Amino acid sequence: MESKFEHQLVLWPADDLNLRLQRVRRLMSEAGLDAVLLSDNTNAFYITGRVIRGYIYIENSGRTLFFVRRPSGLLGDNIHQIRKPEDITAILGNTAARTIGLELDSLAYSMVERLRKVFPDSEIGNASPVMRGARAVKTPLEIYLITESGVKQTEAYRHIPHLYQEGMTDIEFQIEIERELRLGGCLGQFRVTGDDMEIYMGNVLTGDNADAPSPYDFAMGGAGASPSLPVGADGTIIRPNAVVMVDVNGNFNGYMTDMTRCYSAGEPSAEAVKANELSRKICHAVADAAVAGAAASDLYKMAVAMADEAGMAQYFMGHRYQAGFIGHGLGITINEAPVLAPRSRDVLEAGNVIAVEPKFVIPGVGAVGVENTFVVQPSGPAKCLTLAPEEIVNLQ
Amino acid sequence: MESKFEHQLVLWPADDLNLRLQRVRRLMSEAGLDAVLLSDNTNAFYITGRVIRGYIYIENSGRTLFFVRRPSGLLGDNIHQIRKPEDITAILGNTAARTIGLELDSLAYSMVERLRKVFPDSEIGNASPVMRGARAVKTPLEIYLITESGVKQTEAYRHIPHLYQEGMTDIEFQIEIERELRLGGCLGQFRVTGDDMEIYMGNVLTGDNADAPSPYDFAMGGAGASPSLPVGADGTIIRPNAVVMVDVNGNFNGYMTDMTRCYSAGEPSAEAVKANELSRKICHAVADAAVAGAAASDLYKMAVAMADEAGMAQYFMGHRYQAGFIGHGLGITINEAPVLAPRSRDVLEAGNVIAVEPKFVIPGVGAVGVENTFVVQPSGPAKCLTLAPEEIVNLQ
Numbered sequence: 001m002e003s004k005f006e007h008q009l010v011l012w013p014a015d016d017l018n019l020r021l022q023r024v025r026r027l028m029s030e031a032g033l034d035a036v037l038l039s040d041n042t043n044a045f046y047i048t049g050r051v052i053r054g055y056i057y058i059e060n061s062g063r064t065l066f067f068v069r070r071p072s073g074l075l076g077d078n079i080h081q082i083r084k085p086e087d088i089t090a091i092l093g094n095t096a097a098r099t100i101g102l103e104l105d106s107l108a109y110s111m112v113e114r115l116r117k118v119f120p121d122s123e124i125g126n127a128s129p130v131m132r133g134a135r136a137v138k139t140p141l142e143i144y145l146i147t148e149s150g151v152k153q154t155e156a157y158r159h160i161p162h163l164y165q166e167g168m169t170d171i172e173f174q175i176e177i178e179r180e181l182r183l184g185g186c187l188g189q190f191r192v193t194g195d196d197m198e199i200y201m202g203n204v205l206t207g208d209n210a211d212a213p214s215p216y217d218f219a220m221g222g223a224g225a226s227p228s229l230p231v232g233a234d235g236t237i238i239r240p241n242a243v244v245m246v247d248v249n250g251n252f253n254g255y256m257t258d259m260t261r262c263y264s265a266g267e268p269s270a271e272a273v274k275a276n277e278l279s280r281k282i283c284h285a286v287a288d289a290a291v292a293g294a295a296a297s298d299l300y301k302m303a304v305a306m307a308d309e310a311g312m313a314q315y316f317m318g319h320r321y322q323a324g325f326i327g328h329g330l331g332i333t334i335n336e337a338p339v340l341a342p343r344s345r346d347v348l349e350a351g352n353v354i355a356v357e358p359k360f361v362i363p364g365v366g367a368v369g370v371e372n373t374f375v376v377q378p379s380g381p382a383k384c385l386t387l388a389p390e391e392i393v394n395l396q
Numbered sequence: 397m398e399s400k401f402e403h404q405l406v407l408w409p410a411d412d413l414n415l416r417l418q419r420v421r422r423l424m425s426e427a428g429l430d431a432v433l434l435s436d437n438t439n440a441f442y443i444t445g446r447v448i449r450g451y452i453y454i455e456n457s458g459r460t461l462f463f464v465r466r467p468s469g470l471l472g473d474n475i476h477q478i479r480k481p482e483d484i485t486a487i488l489g490n491t492a493a494r495t496i497g498l499e500l501d502s503l504a505y506s507m508v509e510r511l512r513k514v515f516p517d518s519e520i521g522n523a524s525p526v527m528r529g530a531r532a533v534k535t536p537l538e539i540y541l542i543t544e545s546g547v548k549q550t551e552a553y554r555h556i557p558h559l560y561q562e563g564m565t566d567i568e569f570q571i572e573i574e575r576e577l578r579l580g581g582c583l584g585q586f587r588v589t590g591d592d593m594e595i596y597m598g599n600v601l602t603g604d605n606a607d608a609p610s611p612y613d614f615a616m617g618g619a620g621a622s623p624s625l626p627v628g629a630d631g632t633i634i635r636p637n638a639v640v641m642v643d644v645n646g647n648f649n650g651y652m653t654d655m656t657r658c659y660s661a662g663e664p665s666a667e668a669v670k671a672n673e674l675s676r677k678i679c680h681a682v683a684d685a686a687v688a689g690a691a692a693s694d695l696y697k698m699a700v701a702m703a704d705e706a707g708m709a710q711y712f713m714g715h716r717y718q719a720g721f722i723g724h725g726l727g728i729t730i731n732e733a734p735v736l737a738p739r740s741r742d743v744l745e746a747g748n749v750i751a752v753e754p755k756f757v758i759p760g761v762g763a764v765g766v767e768n769t770f771v772v773q774p775s776g777p778a779k780c781l782t783l784a785p786e787e788i789v790n791l792q
Contacts, residue, residue: 011623045624070610109501109503179571227445228649229447230446
């Protein structure tokens with residue numbers, strides 16, 4: 001697999017990299033930052049196409065420098081091999097920017113204090129909102145990669161009905177789904193923004209477990225297999241005719257799609273079918289309204305109004321605990337901007353990629369509903385990238 | 397699965413919790429902290445036995461208070477349901493400690509600045525070294541849980557030889573191993589200390605891929621399946637007679653063991669067998685020397701000296717890139733104290749749990765060696781918790 005390509009530090013084509021840097025620089029200007037220093041794995045991947053240990057220094061009007069700790073021997077322009085962040089001081093000399101943004105929302109406090117000393121004459125600002133904003137609008141290559149993940153996730157989901165065997169627990173079913181996705185090229189890893197979120201590969205919910213509250217900010221809960229990872233499948237046996245909600249990992253290339261589908265071990269109940277149809281209706285109505293310029297909070301309100309009108313408000317986005325959003329941006333991580341929530345100030349732009357997940361948790365039925373990933377278009381409705389059949393699929 | 401037990405916030409028995417709190421408080425005294433405020437998932441799990449969204453406030457001489465955001469409805473003493481960290485100010489009133497430690501090595505800078513305002517009259521210190529020190533010496537229950545993970549991981553590893561089929565790639569082999577471990581109760585999740593480390597389930601290496609450098613601080617590298625997760629298996633076909641190193645997840649209950657074993661698709665070469673035997677010899681010599689009071693740096697030097705004496709120094713802990721340690725503490729995360737490295741200042745104590753992994757990467761042979769997890773005893777050699785056969789197992 002060795003090739004010259006592999007040794008290039010920046011794996012993105014120059015045009016696509018330039019689009020990313022242009023967005024970053026425009027938002028740097030708005031934030032009053034003369035430079036940003038990035039080291040987060042997600043931001044390193046965003047800029048270079050690979051994870052490195054080191055720092056990417058982007059001047060607003062000028063250079064993009066790469067201070068690489070590991071691996072060594074990468075090729076490209078402006079690469080400086082360093083052993084520790086303090087080596088940056090000597091390399092920049094008196095050219096360090098006046099105001100430098102660090103990733104204050106993700107970098108540990110101690111690390112920020114250490115980096116502050118690397119730039120003794122600079123003022124430190126926050127690069128996190130800049131990068132969050134830049135990454136919210138995807139480049140053509142990012143949309144290509146997300147589309148590819150959607151195709152592969154859709155293909156893997158088509159095999160899910162064949163994986164069920166009578167008497168399985170939710171965990172056993174999930175394990176076969178994990179294997180199927182992995183064989184289809186899924187990397188498994190679920191990148192999230194923020195330290196508080198943890199999950200392994202995905203969430204499979206059936207029965208009353210769907211209503212078990214979780215400490216995490218995912219749309220759905222579940223007790224999980226252990227109090228050390230309290231989310232998702234908990235060992236519940238999948239009962240005859242019970243609905244099973246499957247929401248598992250769509251990371252096939254570092255960019256993710258998010259798709260939820262429901263299955264049932266036999267004929268689903270009329271109540272489950274009705275809730276699933278309502279979820280589909282809301283999901284696609286939101287996508288139709290997700291035009292450039294739409295307020296994310298309006299999309300949230302529209303979804304809640306539709307659930308309310310159908311008399312299903314008390315089951316919408318959970319029952320014992322209700323999530324405070326119906327959709328979220330995604331890309332390198334599963335929770336990017338924009339957020340479809342009541343107090344969101346986000347306004348949709350062409351190139352936003354959003355997952356819309358208007359789900360229900362109904363006592364005696366469980367979790368029901370669909371989730372799809374959409375790209376916001378320059379005009380017209382958002383385009384769906386997750387194309388597995390949306391009906392509740394009979395597993396028998 | 398609902399029980400009263402499930403609703404208790406603190407799942408550890410009182411005696412074991414008290415041992416944990418005693419250690420934390422002793423180290424708080426040494427660090428000059430009057431209280432610590434913990435919110436990291438790993439520290440929340442350490443104190444309560446579950447992951448919660450919220451804050452645990454431990455006074456050095458006094459109360460342990462739980463400020464819980466999610467889930468609601470947990471039972472126990474001193475629980476305050478809060479909506480946001482700012483609610484803590486009113487609850488503590490004028491009883492806030494003078495010096496309060498926050499997790500400065502893991503909490504994001506912005507979050508520390510936000511929490512600083514929750515305690516306007518307190519001085520902020522660093523709770524991270526305190527928690528790292530406390531967690532380095534395991535309680536009896538922690539050792540029980542790590543032992544349990546070791547038993548289950550050992551059982552799952554016994555099935556590995558049956559999972560191989562001729563012509564498999566390293567990734568395909570890994571996927572079957574993942575499934576086997578998951579069916580045996582493995583939670584999958586690999587908790588690490590520090591944002592920089594990423595891995596999915598484990599590392600399976602064969603052939604020259606073992607020598608591909610990784611940006612991560614794991615002992616072994618590998619190119620990985622994607623530059624977005626550059627570690628481990630990369631799709632290399634497992635060649636006849638080639639060695640395959642398997643180092644996969646031992647997290648069965650929130651506490652981990654770490655075990656590496658080698659397999660070969662046919663008779664392993666004499667060179668591979670010799671390196672594996674040397675690795676075993678070093679591993680157990682280090683464990684025999686890992687007595688309470690031993691300097692971690694001496695254990696490192698001893699391992700390097702043994703590799704050197706055998707003429708294998710240039711292959712020890714990697715070839716193109718050599719890792720700077722031969723072992724590490726583990727428990728809730730895979731990289732805790734003590735660290736067996738040349739400049740480590742750690743001194744071993746009874747109750748330390750360490751993984752010892754003296755591995756080789758030999759061009760033309762690949763990665764070879766064993767890794768075991770040991771508990772340091774009050775006297776005598778450390779006790780091994782990972783008991784799968786250590787010979788290179790023939791997969792055919």
